[in-house]
Amino acid sequence: MLHREIPPTAGLPLRWQDLLGLSGELAPALARQLSIPLPALPCSGTAALIIALRVLQQRMPGRTRLIVPAYTCPLVALAAHYCPPLRVVPCDLQQGGIDLDESQLTQLCDDSTLAVVVTHLAGRVADVDTAKRIASRVGAAVIEDAAQAMGALDDGHSVGLKGDVGFFSMALGKGLTTAEGGVLFSRDPVLHQALHRQCRNDLPFSLRWELQRSAELWGYALVYQPRGLYYAYGKGLRAALAHGDEVAAVGDDFSVDDIPLHRLGGYRRKVGAAALARLPDYLQQGRQRAFHRAARLNALPGVSVVMDRPGQQGTWPFLMVVMPSAQARDAAMAQLWTSGLGVTRLFIHTLPGYPAVAPLLQPAGPITVAEDFARRSLSISNSHWLSDEHFERILAQLKAIVASPD
Numbered sequence: 001m002l003h004r005e006i007p008p009t010a011g012l013p014l015r016w017q018d019l020l021g022l023s024g025e026l027a028p029a030l031a032r033q034l035s036i037p038l039p040a041l042p043c044s045g046t047a048a049l050i051i052a053l054r055v056l057q058q059r060m061p062g063r064t065r066l067i068v069p070a071y072t073c074p075l076v077a078l079a080a081h082y083c084p085p086l087r088v089v090p091c092d093l094q095q096g097g098i099d100l101d102e103s104q105l106t107q108l109c110d111d112s113t114l115a116v117v118v119t120h121l122a123g124r125v126a127d128v129d130t131a132k133r134i135a136s137r138v139g140a141a142v143i144e145d146a147a148q149a150m151g152a153l154d155d156g157h158s159v160g161l162k163g164d165v166g167f168f169s170m171a172l173g174k175g176l177t178t179a180e181g182g183v184l185f186s187r188d189p190v191l192h193q194a195l196h197r198q199c200r201n202d203l204p205f206s207l208r209w210e211l212q213r214s215a216e217l218w219g220y221a222l223v224y225q226p227r228g229l230y231y232a233y234g235k236g237l238r239a240a241l242a243h244g245d246e247v248a249a250v251g252d253d254f255s256v257d258d259i260p261l262h263r264l265g266g267y268r269r270k271v272g273a274a275a276l277a278r279l280p281d282y283l284q285q286g287r288q289r290a291f292h293r294a295a296r297l298n299a300l301p302g303v304s305v306v307m308d309r310p311g312q313q314g315t316w317p318f319l320m321v322v323m324p325s326a327q328a329r330d331a332a333m334a335q336l337w338t339s340g341l342g343v344t345r346l347f348i349h350t351l352p353g354y355p356a357v358a359p360l361l362q363p364a365g366p367i368t369v370a371e372d373f374a375r376r377s378l379s380i381s382n383s384h385w386l387s388d389e390h391f392e393r394i395l396a397q398l399k400a401i402v403a404s405p406d
């Protein structure tokens with residue numbers, strides 16, 4: 001395993017033809033492939049969320065609370081900085097999964113609530129129906145954060161269509177990538193047009209960002225394989241861990257200054273459109289790999305992989321594994337984080353654990369389940385570069401850890 005690093009997620013690799021082909025258009029291709037309305041394409045998933053929040057604020061002035069899962073990407077909370085005077089209220093998770101805790105969500109929702117964010121974390125299809133039922137009682141909107149779940153189906157339709165607004169991310173490592181990019185849409189035609197209008201108003205074309213992101217996309221095409229990633233990703237990971245900086249190790253160290261606001265440029269849209277044609281097959285192969293491996297992991301005592309409810313069909317960028325205890329999780333990470341096998345952690349903390357997020361938070365209840373999830377979970381890459389033999393090595397290590405009395 002020397003000098004190889006398996007990517008932590010199943011990002012779709014680019015081909016040289018994608019970079020040079022330049023015939024497709026991304027928005028209509030996404031609309032066709034996913035059966036969603038012709039989406040707006042802001043510069044990131046976070047920018048998509050900011051636009052959605054601004055549109056909702058205009059429709060429901062005076063509502064100042066945004067309810068989000070307490071365990072989610074810190075960028076989601078940082079988006080509120082660009083939508084004053086919005087404050088972020090973390091909601092606890094339901095035991096054993098990624099859904100919002102129903103009774104706490106009911107308590108948190110009031111007539112100052114602008115929206116509830118339901119997150120399809122790790123590609124899993126979260127329960128949007130319950131959140132919709134609770135939010136609608138107070139007139140709040142539901143936003144589906146499908147940043148990690150492009151291609152996932154909720155009751156046979158793309159995620160993002162049940163809520164009032166949905167968005168995907170095309171950041172590096174999230175399946176289809178344009179080296180940052182967002183996909184924003186609403187099944188409601190009036191709201192959908194308002195999202196497009198807000199994007200045109202708020203998001204200028206930026207030549208500087210376009211050049212930088214295009215260079216990053218070429219860099220991705222060049223180094224996105226285990227040998228290249230050892231240098232581009234593994235070295236930084238090891239250096240951060242050597243300093244005990246877990247947040248930097250997973251790239252969670254965001255601030256409000258990390259959120260540019262512009263639109264996705266034409267060149268990267270064409271590259272994305274070319275790669276998108278391969279996404280359905282890639283996701284399908286990933287699904288088969290993941291089912292098989294999740295079953296093996298679920299057979300270990302006290303270990304569980306976060307799965308979909310019956311009938312739902314998520315995507316599998318990685319397997320979200322919950323260990324029997326924080327000690328077991330930490331023991332696993334001590335052995336596996338620097339093994340090059342694509343084992344890492346998703347978000348290190350719950351939202352209150354990030355200093356940059358704290359000023360935007362309005363905590364309103366205990367988030368003990370989310371905290372427990374942060375302490376006991378780890379992720380195993382579902383990249384096609386993680387071979388069966390690699391996976392067996394990971395499985396054997398986890399097995400030894402959960403078998404040994406601590």
Ligand SMILES: *Cc1c(COP(=O)(O)O)cnc(C)c1O
Pocket residue numbers: 044045046047072073075076119121145147148168169170171180181182
């Ligand atoms: C990555 C991510 C985002 C933000 O998307 P960007 O394109 O990186 O801005 C939002 N929510 C979740 C759950 C994410 O994983």
